[in-house]
Amino acid sequence: EIVMTQSPATLSVSPGERVTLSCRASQSVSNKLAWYQQNAGQAPRLLIYDASSRATGIPARFSGSGSGTEFTLTISSLQSEDFAVYYCQQYNNRWTFGQGTKVEVK
Amino acid sequence: EVQLVESGGGLVQPGGSLRLSCEVSGFTFIKYWMTWLRQAPGKGLEWVANIKEEGSETHYADSVKGRFAILRDNTKNSIYLQMNSLRVEDTAVYYCARLTKDYFDHWGQGVLVTVSS
Numbered sequence: 001e002i003v004m005t006q007s008p009a010t011l012s013v014s015p016g017e018r019v020t021l022s023c024r025a026s027q028s029v030s031n032k033l034a035w036y037q038q039n040a041g042q043a044p045r046l047l048i049y050d051a052s053s054r055a056t057g058i059p060a061r062f063s064g065s066g067s068g069t070e071f072t073l074t075i076s077s078l079q080s081e082d083f084a085v086y087y088c089q090q091y092n093n094r095w096t097f098g099q100g101t102k103v104e105v106k
Numbered sequence: 107e108v109q110l111v112e113s114g115g116g117l118v119q120p121g122g123s124l125r126l127s128c129e130v131s132g133f134t135f136i137k138y139w140m141t142w143l144r145q146a147p148g149k150g151l152e153w154v155a156n157i158k159e160e161g162s163e164t165h166y167a168d169s170v171k172g173r174f175a176i177l178r179d180n181t182k183n184s185i186y187l188q189m190n191s192l193r194v195e196d197t198a199v200y201y202c203a204r205l206t207k208d209y210f211d212h213w214g215q216g217v218l219v220t221v222s223s
Contacts, residue, residue, distance in 0.1 A: 034209040036151075043201055043213040044151065055211065087151055091208035094165075095153035
């Protein structure tokens with residue numbers, strides 16, 4: 001099983017700040033990497049697929065990068081609705097998720 | 107608009123059975139693989155099972171293999187998760203999702219399954 005590790009576990013930030021979340025795979029997943037946002041009490045929402053492609057309707061402030069084992073999700077200017085938990089997920093070999101990064105208000 | 111609506115959750119005793127349903131609308135159902143995932147209280151996300159467009163192929167996580175079965179009825183735009191021999195550790199919110207090129211692009215709102223005596 002491919003293990004996905006996200007860091008940090010929690011990020012305390014202020015609105016308007018730039019945010020960078022990291023995700024590492026235990027072996028190469030090529031570019032088969034997605035990012036999801038989950039607000040409290042809601043279902044996850046797809047943000048990024050194929051490591052860097054934004055899903056339909058996702059604002060341009062969200063961007064993804066990386067390949068192989070190291071990936072990054074960047075939010076260029078954090079909005080109030082962006083305080084949530086973010087998960088990375090690989091789909092190169094079955095489907096496994098990271099444990100999540102919580103972005104909270106500083 | 108793509109919509110996925112789960113139902114069938116509830117409280118069940120260890121060793122019991124439960125069947126979840128997910129009815130979809132807003133897209134051509136028979137063209138997509140479909141998926142069940144779950145999230146234990148306060149925990150992360152776990153893929154559970156997939157089913158191919160016409161239902162001929164399925165895949166399961168090791169944690170549920172032999173106990174759970176994923177099915178679909180393309181005449182009703184629905185998928186199902188038959189859960190047998192339930193364990194306390196199966197307690198979770200269960201989500202159905204559409205699989206597009208191996209990622210999950212649309213999710214239902216989820217349904218809670220509690221396994222407890």
